[in-house]
Amino acid sequence: xxxxxESGGGQVQAGASLRLSCAGSGxxxxxxxxxxxxxxxxxxxxxxxxxxYSEGQTWYSRSVKGRFTISRDAAKNTVYLQMNSLKPEDTAxxxxxASEFRVAADVEDFGSxxxxxxxxxxS
Numbered sequence: 001x002x003x004x005x006e007s008g009g010g011q012v013q014a015g016a017s018l019r020l021s022c023a024g025s026g027x028x029x030x031x032x033x034x035x036x037x038x039x040x041x042x043x044x045x046x047x048x049x050x051x052x053y054s055e056g057q058t059w060y061s062r063s064v065k066g067r068f069t070i071s072r073d074a075a076k077n078t079v080y081l082q083m084n085s086l087k088p089e090d091t092a093x094x095x096x097x098a099s100e101f102r103v104a105a106d107v108e109d110f111g112s113x114x115x116x117x118x119x120x121x122x123s
Contacts, residue, residue, distance in 0.1 A: 009117030022096030
């Protein structure tokens with residue numbers, strides 16, 4: 001099973017940018033569909049960005065499309081989430097996760113999870 005460690009969270013003001021990193025170990029992340037999920041306070045965890053393992057196709061939730069970008073760095077075995085134009089409603093714990101499915105977007109599709117990194121956006 002792949003191990004995942006997120007980093008890059010923090011406290012920023014609205015309009016700022018952050019880049020989250022998800023470093024993998026134990027397995028090559030290129031063999032997995034990778035997803036970033038967020039879990040706002042009191043809410044369920046849901047996917048915000050996914051990149052497939054086969055053709056690198058990406059998917060974004062409606063709330064972040066046009067502002068967030070998911071990408072991979074194979075040499076570093078790392079997946080990133082570039083978050084621009086942050087809004088207070090982006091405040092959440094962000095998790096990266098790995099799936100063996102080519103098409104995956106639900107929590108149940110992902111078998112490996114990181115510990116999460118917290119993002120707080122103030123207005």
